[in-house]
Amino acid sequence: MEKTLITRADDFGSCHAANVAIIEAIKTGDFIQNVSCMATGPMIEEAAEYAKSQKSKICFGLHSCITAEWDYIKWLPVSDRTKIPSLMTEDGTFPPTTDWYQHNPPDLDQIIYEYENQLDLLVKMGINVQYIDSHMIPEIVIPGLDHQVEQWAKKKGLIHHTKYYIKGDKSCPHDKKNYQEGLKSWKDWLEDLTEGQHLSWMHPTKMGREALLLTNQKTPLGFVACGRDVEYQLLKSNIMEQLCEENHIQCIRYDEAV
Numbered sequence: 001m002e003k004t005l006i007t008r009a010d011d012f013g014s015c016h017a018a019n020v021a022i023i024e025a026i027k028t029g030d031f032i033q034n035v036s037c038m039a040t041g042p043m044i045e046e047a048a049e050y051a052k053s054q055k056s057k058i059c060f061g062l063h064s065c066i067t068a069e070w071d072y073i074k075w076l077p078v079s080d081r082t083k084i085p086s087l088m089t090e091d092g093t094f095p096p097t098t099d100w101y102q103h104n105p106p107d108l109d110q111i112i113y114e115y116e117n118q119l120d121l122l123v124k125m126g127i128n129v130q131y132i133d134s135h136m137i138p139e140i141v142i143p144g145l146d147h148q149v150e151q152w153a154k155k156k157g158l159i160h161h162t163k164y165y166i167k168g169d170k171s172c173p174h175d176k177k178n179y180q181e182g183l184k185s186w187k188d189w190l191e192d193l194t195e196g197q198h199l200s201w202m203h204p205t206k207m208g209r210e211a212l213l214l215t216n217q218k219t220p221l222g223f224v225a226c227g228r229d230v231e232y233q234l235l236k237s238n239i240m241e242q243l244c245e246e247n248h249i250q251c252i253r254y255d256e257a258v
């Protein structure tokens with residue numbers, strides 16, 4: 001039995017720094033096979049322009065979003081806010097964490113309504129959306145959401161991401177301080193993969209003033225930016241492809257997965 005790895009880059013459209021990193025990763029290598037597009041992100045139009053030219057190479061998905069965790073960059077709803085009041089905080093934005101929904105139970109129909117509008121926006125921009133995953137995985141804390149999204153995804157002909165997490169798998173490395181630490185962590189993780197199908201996800205982002213805005217009161221300034229820049233550096237160096245080749249791992253798209 002072979003080793004296969006669904007390789008995903010998240011937050012395409014969230015900011016220019018993420019777009020630059022993901023586009024360069026696609027151009028310079030073959031590790032990333034799936035890209036999740038954030039319709040709620042302020043730079044989704046820029047992301048869409050590139051995505052339209054990569055339909056045959058990359059499997060694109062909707063990175064559905066009903067949280068906005070950073071203090072200085074906010075993901076805004078696509079829908080009319082008056083139609084989704086159970087998803088809005090007092091300042092008219094999504095809550096910062098999924099835990100907020102545990103204390104403020106949302107209307108599931110309103111979530112699907114927002115997801116529908118997010119999908120429609122990506123499709124209108126010319127993106128060939130083939131799967132749906134979720135930002136911060138609210139399905140874990142909102143009862144009934146996973147089933148409802150699964151039914152909606154089936155209706156829309158989309159692959160539903162929760163069917164592709166492997167129980168017992170150790171999560172892939174994140175938030176490493178520098179390139180060498182990141183390289184060692186990914187090298188060890190890939191070497192430990194057993195036969196069968198696995199999943200990895202990254203948030204490559206190019207370091208700069210914009211990336212430093214990815215912070216909040218609970219996160220040290222630069223912590224997220226540094227970790228995501230390490231992922232960007234790993235992807236543009238082509239070392240990820242080399243590590244996969246050494247460990248006989250095939251990187252695959254969601255539409256090639258089981």
